[in-house]
Amino acid sequence: MSRRGSLDLVVVGGGVVGATCALSLAALGLEVALVERRPPLPWRQAEPDLRVYAFAPDNAALLQRLGIWSAVSQARVQPYRGMQVWDAGGGGALRFDADRLGRSALGWIVEHGLLVDRLWAALPGAGVRVHCPAEVTALEREADSVRLRLDDGTRLEARWAVAADGATSAVRSLAGIEVDAYDYGQRGVVAYLSTERPHEDTAWQRFLPSGPLAVLPFVDGTSSIVWTLPEAEAARVLELDAAAFGHAVTQAFGARLGAMSLVSERAAFPLRRQLAQRYCEHGVLVMGDAAHVVHPLAGQGVNLGLRDVSALVDSVQAAQARRIDWGSRHRLARWARARRSHNAVAAHVFEGFNRVFSNERPLETLLRGPLLGWAGRVPPLANAFWRQASGL
Ligand SMILES: Cc1cc2nc3c(=O)[nH]c(=O)nc-3n(C[C@H](O)[C@H](O)[C@H](O)COP(=O)(O)OP(=O)(O)OC[C@H]3O[C@@H](n4cnc5c(N)ncnc54)[C@H](O)[C@@H]3O)c2cc1C
Numbered sequence: 482m483s484r485r486g487s488l489d490l491v492v493v494g495g496g497v498v499g500a501t502c503a504l505s506l507a508a509l510g511l512e513v514a515l516v517e518r519r520p521p522l523p524w525r526q527a528e529p530d531l532r533v534y535a536f537a538p539d540n541a542a543l544l545q546r547l548g549i550w551s552a553v554s555q556a557r558v559q560p561y562r563g564m565q566v567w568d569a570g571g572g573g574a575l576r577f578d579a580d581r582l583g584r585s586a587l588g589w590i591v592e593h594g595l596l597v598d599r600l601w602a603a604l605p606g607a608g609v610r611v612h613c614p615a616e617v618t619a620l621e622r623e624a625d626s627v628r629l630r631l632d633d634g635t636r637l638e639a640r641w642a643v644a645a646d647g648a649t650s651a652v653r654s655l656a657g658i659e660v661d662a663y664d665y666g667q668r669g670v671v672a673y674l675s676t677e678r679p680h681e682d683t684a685w686q687r688f689l690p691s692g693p694l695a696v697l698p699f700v701d702g703t704s705s706i707v708w709t710l711p712e713a714e715a716a717r718v719l720e721l722d723a724a725a726f727g728h729a730v731t732q733a734f735g736a737r738l739g740a741m742s743l744v745s746e747r748a749a750f751p752l753r754r755q756l757a758q759r760y761c762e763h764g765v766l767v768m769g770d771a772a773h774v775v776h777p778l779a780g781q782g783v784n785l786g787l788r789d790v791s792a793l794v795d796s797v798q799a800a801q802a803r804r805i806d807w808g809s810r811h812r813l814a815r816w817a818r819a820r821r822s823h824n825a826v827a828a829h830v831f832e833g834f835n836r837v838f839s840n841e842r843p844l845e846t847l848l849r850g851p852l853l854g855w856a857g858r859v860p861p862l863a864n865a866f867w868r869q870a871s872g873l
Contacts, residue, residue, distance in 0.1 A: 487512075487626060487638040487639060487640070488512045488513065488514050488610075488637060488638065488639035488640070489506070489511035489512045489513060489639060489640050489641070489808065490503075490506055490511055490512075490513050490514070490639055490640065490641050490642070490643055491513075491514045491515075491516060491627075491629055491637050491639040491641075491642045491643070492506075492513060492514070492515045492516070492642075492643040492645055493515075493516045493517075493617055493629075493642060493643065493644055493645060493646045493651075493652045494516075494517065494644070494645035494646030494647055494650070494652075494769070494771065495515050495516075495517030495521065495597070495600075495601065495611075495613065496597065496645065496647060496769065496770075497534075497593065497596050497597060497600065497769075497783050497786070497787070498645045498768060498769030498770070498783065498786035498787060498789065498790060499515065499517070499643070499645030499646070499769065500515065500597065500600035500601060500604065501543065501544070501547070501600060501787060501790050502643055502645055502768065502789075502790045502793065503515040503604065503607075503609045504547050504549075504600065504603055504604065504607050504609065505543070505547060505790055505793075505794045506793070506794070506797065507607045507608050507609050508546075508547060508607060509794065509797055509798060509801065510801075511797070511807075513608075513609050513610070514609065514610040514611070514612060514637055514639070515604065515609050515610070515611050515612070515613075516612045516613070516615050516616070516617060516629070516631060516637075517611070517612070517613040517614070517615070518613070518614055518615065518616045518646075519613075519614055520613055520614060521594070521597045521598065521601055522594065523598060524556070524592065524594045524595045524597075524598035524599075525594075526556070526557065529557075529592055529673060529699070529703075529705075529745065530592035530593050530594035530595065531671045531672065531673070531705075531745065531746065531747075531748050532592070532593040532594070532671065533590050533591060533592050533593065533671075533697060533699070533705045534590070534591050534592075534593060534596070534780065534782075534783045534784070535561070535588050535589075535590060535684055535697060535780035535784075536558075536588055536589045536590070536591045536783075536784070537588050537781075537784045538584070538586075538587075538588060539788070539791070540783075540784055540787040540788070540791075541588075541589060543787055543790065543791050543794075544596075547603065548603070549599050549600060549603055552599045552602070552603075553591060553595060553596060553599050554589070556595055556599070557592070557595060557700060558589040558590065558591050559589065559590040559682075559697075559698050559699050559700050560585070560586035560587075560588070560589050560590075560682060561586065561587055561588055561589070561590060561682055561683060561684040561697070561698050562578065562579040562580070562585075562586055562587060562682040562683070563576065563577065563578050563579065563587070563681060563682060563683035563684070564576070564577040564587055564683065564684045564685075564686075565577075565683055565684075565685050565686070566685075566686045566687075566688070567686075567687060567688070568687075568688045569687055569688060569689045569690070569735065587684070588684075590684070590697045590698060590699055590705065593783075612631060612633070612635060612637075615631040615632060615633050615635065616631065616632045616651065617629050617630070617631060617632075617646075617651055617652055617655065618630050618631065618632050619655070620642065620652065620655040620656060620765070622763050622764045622765075623764075625640065626638055626639065626640055626764065627639055627640070627641065627642045627764035627765065629642060640764075640808050641764055641765070641766055641808060641813070642656075642764060642765050642766070643765075643766045643767075643768060644656065644765055644766065644767045644768070644771045644772075645768050645769045645771055645786075646771055647769070647770045647771055648755060648770045648771065648774045650767070650770075650771035652765060652767075652771070653757060653765075653767050653771050653772075656762050656763070656764075656765040656767075657762070658757050658758060658759050658762055658765070658767060659757075659758050660755050660756060660757050660758065661755070661756050661758065662753055662754065662755040662756075663753060663754045663755075663832075664751070664752075664753045665752040665753055665754070665776065666711060666712055667692055667709050667710060667711055667712065667715070667751075667752045668709075668710060668712055668715035668716075668749040668750060668751055668752060669707050669708065669709055669749060669750050669752055669777050670706070670707070670708040670709075670710060670715050670718060670719065670747060670748075670749045671705065671706065671707055671708075671747070671748050671749070671750070672705075672706055672726075672730075672743060672745050672746070672747040672748070673699060673703045673704070673705050673706075673743075673744050673745035674696075674703065674704055674706060674727060674730060674741040674742060674743055674744060674745075675702055675703050675704075675741070675742050675744050676696075676702065676703075676704055676738035676739060676740075676741050677738060677739025677740045677741070678738045678739040679702065679738075680696070680698035680699075680702075680704050680738060681698070682698050683698060684696075684697050684698065684780075685697075685734070685737065685738075686778070687733070687734055687735060687737070689733060691709075691710050691711060691714060692708070692709030692710050692711070693709050693778045694706065694707075694708045694709070694730070694733050694734055695707045695708075695777075695778070695780070696734060696737075696738070697780075703744055704738070704741075706730060707777055707780075708730065708733065709752065709776075709777070709778065712751075715749050716749075719747055719749060723742075723743040724742075724743075726743050726747070727740070727741050727742040727743045728740075730743075752776060752777065753774055754774065754775060754776065754828050754829075754832055755773070755774040756772070756773055756774075756821075756824070756825055756828060757771065757772045757773065757821075759817065759821075760772050760789075760816075760817035760818075760820055760821050761810075761813050761814045761816070761817035766793070766813060766816075766817065767817075768786060768789035768790065768793070768820070769783075769786035769789060770782065770786060772786075772789065772820070772821070772824065773785060773786075773824040773825075773827075773828060775824075775827060775828045775831050775832075776828075776831040776832055778831055779827075779830075779831050781827060781831065785823075785824050785827060788820075788823075789820050789824075792816055792819060792820055793816055796812060796813070796815070796816045800812060
């Protein structure tokens with residue numbers, strides 16, 4: 482389908498979303514190049530990556546179709562078979578169990594660095610032309626193509642450019658696409674801790690007035706935490722010594738798994754909502770964090786980005802099956818509209834949860850615990866929540 486000398490797509494950004502996009506579209510026979518500014522660090526078994534994802538089953542299936550999920554799961558993933566959400570103020574819990582849903586796992590806890598490592602290992606065999614390290618410095622648009630200039634002097638011409646270069650996307654800016662952004666004034670503190678009692682293969686989330694604390698099961702008796710805190714409080718806990726930090730997490734978690742001890746470095750990342758105003762603009766498609774940054778409380782950031790990829794793959798495949806143009810503007814604008822509305826709804830739902838659960842307003846404090854308990858006792862409602870999160 483590509484014209485002589487030019488590419489079908491240039492994907493900018495080789496994170497999980499960009500690398501998956503490049504591999505998926507190359508697998509459909511398109512000519513694809515990938516531009517990444519920094520060579521990814523090799524994954525090291527002895528040093529677990531602090532950034533982990535609660536990876537949903539539909540996205541594991543996407544990587545399985547690319548032949549990558551086996552390589553990831555053989556290296557190191559931790560299935561979670563239960564998920565439990567409750568409020569520190571009391572009331573019931575919302576609980577999901579793989580057994581009751583007829584599944585072997587609800588999802589998998591996977592390190593970011595491992596995913597990127599295995600995706601990149603597959604790029605050469607898939608025929609993706611990799612330009613790394615390289616950054617896009619200019620973008621010019623013709624009637625039905627786009628030209629990118631890289632900082633190493635390379636010029637690339639393609640039918641479409643894909644901005645998968647993360648929240649501060651340069652390609653999105655070069656394309657003149659604005660974002661609507663809102664800073665939550667919170668940070669997500671991440672670390673690994675060992676726990677006195679086993680994690681029961683369960684992804685736990687306790688809502689506190691200061692923000693949710695997620696404790697995700699990992700290997701060798703450890704758990705990974707994402708602890709949402711107001712900025713000043715996050716700065717304070719990062720300064721605590723290891724013992725005091727472990728004690729603070731144990732208390733925040735209501736000692737649900739007994740005493741917790743820090744076994745890694747700590748890091749924190751700023752939390753915001755950021756939504757691109759358009760996902761498709763004259764030769765440029767926007768996806769992943771370049772298109773949407775959401776609150777991490779539902780663990781959906783990378784999952785939403787990979788669903789952008791899946792929807793694009795479906796659109797291209799459907800066009801190929803009907804022997805019509807996969808890259809027509811009107812076709813890709815349809816992809817963009819569908820993904821933008823889905824992601825905007827998700828971002829606002831997560832934000833709503835964060836607002837209702839992260840405060841000490843008396844009425845909300847009184848209602849939220851019982852609300853979670855009630856949702857947990859209505860199986861169709863609980864199942865609907867889970868289907869939404871799992872992408873199935
Ligand atoms: C600590 C932490 C914990 C998280 N936990 C979860 C979780 O549990 N579940 C979940 O789903 N999500 C989680 N997220 C969110 C998740 O990390 C992001 O949603 C996800 O990484 C987005 O992937 P991406 O490929 O779109 O962007 P990125 O991962 O940001 O990748 C962008 C890539 O583009 C490259 N790049 C940037 N600019 C340029 C340029 N100008 N030229 C070339 N290349 C460029 C970057 O080097 C990078 O490789 C977490 C995030 C953090 C920080």
